[in-house]
Amino acid sequence: MSTEAAAGKPVYNVKNPFLAKVKKAYDLSCAGAPKNTRHYEIDLEGGELEYLPGDSLAVQPTNDPALVEDTLKALGFTGDEIVKHPKTSAEVPIRQALFEATLLTEIDNKLIKAIIEKTGGNTPLNGLLEPDRKEDLKNYLWGRFVIDLLLENPTAKFEPQEFMATQKKLNIRLYSISSSQRAHPKEVHLTVATVKYTSHGRERGGVASTFLAERIAIGETVIPVFVNHGKGFRLPEPSEDIPVIFIGPGTGIAPFRAFLEEREATGAKGKAWMFFGEVSEKTCFFYKEEFERWLANGTLAKLTTAWSRDQAEKIYVQHKMLENSAEIFAWLEQGAIVYVCGDAARMAVDVDKALHTIIEKEGRKSAEEAVAYMAALKEAKRYRRDVY
Numbered sequence: 001m002s003t004e005a006a007a008g009k010p011v012y013n014v015k016n017p018f019l020a021k022v023k024k025a026y027d028l029s030c031a032g033a034p035k036n037t038r039h040y041e042i043d044l045e046g047g048e049l050e051y052l053p054g055d056s057l058a059v060q061p062t063n064d065p066a067l068v069e070d071t072l073k074a075l076g077f078t079g080d081e082i083v084k085h086p087k088t089s090a091e092v093p094i095r096q097a098l099f100e101a102t103l104l105t106e107i108d109n110k111l112i113k114a115i116i117e118k119t120g121g122n123t124p125l126n127g128l129l130e131p132d133r134k135e136d137l138k139n140y141l142w143g144r145f146v147i148d149l150l151l152e153n154p155t156a157k158f159e160p161q162e163f164m165a166t167q168k169k170l171n172i173r174l175y176s177i178s179s180s181q182r183a184h185p186k187e188v189h190l191t192v193a194t195v196k197y198t199s200h201g202r203e204r205g206g207v208a209s210t211f212l213a214e215r216i217a218i219g220e221t222v223i224p225v226f227v228n229h230g231k232g233f234r235l236p237e238p239s240e241d242i243p244v245i246f247i248g249p250g251t252g253i254a255p256f257r258a259f260l261e262e263r264e265a266t267g268a269k270g271k272a273w274m275f276f277g278e279v280s281e282k283t284c285f286f287y288k289e290e291f292e293r294w295l296a297n298g299t300l301a302k303l304t305t306a307w308s309r310d311q312a313e314k315i316y317v318q319h320k321m322l323e324n325s326a327e328i329f330a331w332l333e334q335g336a337i338v339y340v341c342g343d344a345a346r347m348a349v350d351v352d353k354a355l356h357t358i359i360e361k362e363g364r365k366s367a368e369e370a371v372a373y374m375a376a377l378k379e380a381k382r383y384r385r386d387v388y
């Protein structure tokens, strides 16, 4: 039994989410920024949702109604045809099922197979499901939604329930919580980059990030949410004199804002150093005033920023780490815990390499010894990552 259940509190999960409303939302990135990142304050009034810094919030989005209508049109449906809801199995109009429960932005192999069959193989999809064509399939599907395949294959006609059986489910998205509940007892905050791009001549959006940015009315729209409790991403006890190093470019800043609010509220003892990176100081210095306050009141000992596009050459957090290698190594030797959050594909890999370089250089170690040093950090839970 969970601690909430044991305490007689409601247990919120995917089957029983808390129905929240956003009470405040604003842009963190200013005009002129190449992408839009936003701050959301979600009202927890009326619920007993509890979280700790390091947890993430699961958000159940709905689809863009315009995309639902375009998809229905491409299918030749009115939208009133009755189908089984993919999640509840209730009989509902297909418009509702597509809006609430299907992933119109990703293509299941079942849809490809059905289109190949229905067109008698007369489609660019023909052959793409062969085991040796995985890369071709990936490239073909990149930047295409379900509607693209329907429009590109107009002779493939579906019955409503038959179409539903070819669709993936629209599941929750996770967001690192960017607030401390000690500082905001009845709120949970998120820091979300709005995913927008154009492909194959169509403007597109990530489902959940554009749902939050463009399709909610403040104080009105109900958003199903629940807490996903983070296992390893936790601060040391406030009384422990342990240094902490936070590395969080872009939206990777989210859990560290929560950590810093928590450290401020608890008067945490150990010193903290934040590495933050974004494209430009002028347009993307997220939470600047809060950082200034934390620096002034000692919550944060050091803030090091990397503005990637404010000069001709790219400057990223790992470049700033390498510039500060002697001091980072000194903090490691003092027992510091290193936390990394943000982009998994590139940033986290490069930051990992930078840490190895710092240990080799400042610790006068061989490459193998640096690997062993890092392995020991991981073993001691002093290298913690929350990357996506």
Ligand SMILES: Cc1cc2nc3c(=O)[nH]c(=O)nc-3n(C[C@H](O)[C@H](O)[C@H](O)COP(=O)(O)OP(=O)(O)OC[C@H]3O[C@@H](n4cnc5c(N)ncnc54)[C@H](O)[C@@H]3O)c2cc1C
Pocket: 056, 105, 142, 143, 173, 174, 175, 176, 177, 191, 192, 193, 194, 195, 196, 197, 198, 199, 205, 206, 207, 208, 209, 210, 251, 252, 254, 386, 387, 388
């Ligand atoms: C533990 C965890 C914590 C997270 N915390 C945060 C956070 O704090 N803040 C945050 O913003 N995100 C966070 N994320 C990521 C978040 O969960 C979502 O993945 C993200 O918001 C995108 O979701 P979406 O529904 O808007 O987009 P989706 O509908 O999932 O669309 C994203 C997809 O769009 C496609 N795509 C994107 N750009 C292009 C392009 N240019 N061309 C073609 N296709 C493209 C790609 O296939 C990509 O996978 C976190 C993820 C995890 C797992």
Ligand SMILES: NC(=O)c1ccc[n+]([C@@H]2O[C@H](COP(=O)([O-])OP(=O)(O)OC[C@H]3O[C@@H](n4cnc5c(N)ncnc54)[C@H](OP(=O)(O)O)[C@@H]3O)[C@@H](O)[C@H]2O)c1
Pocket: 037, 193, 249, 250, 251, 252, 277, 278, 279, 280, 307, 308, 309, 314, 316, 317, 318, 342, 343, 344, 345, 346, 347, 348, 350, 351, 388
């Ligand atoms: N799959 C991908 O290729 C990809 C890439 C980026 C982001 N994303 C996803 O997009 C979402 C939002 O991203 P985000 O807003 O958090 O920020 P982000 O796009 O990761 O960018 C934040 C900052 O990190 C810089 N950066 C780029 N490559 C880096 C690297 N290798 N090492 C260190 N810093 C690097 C960026 O610089 P520049 O932009 O100037 O290079 C920018 O200044 C996340 O979900 C992320 O995972 C995916």
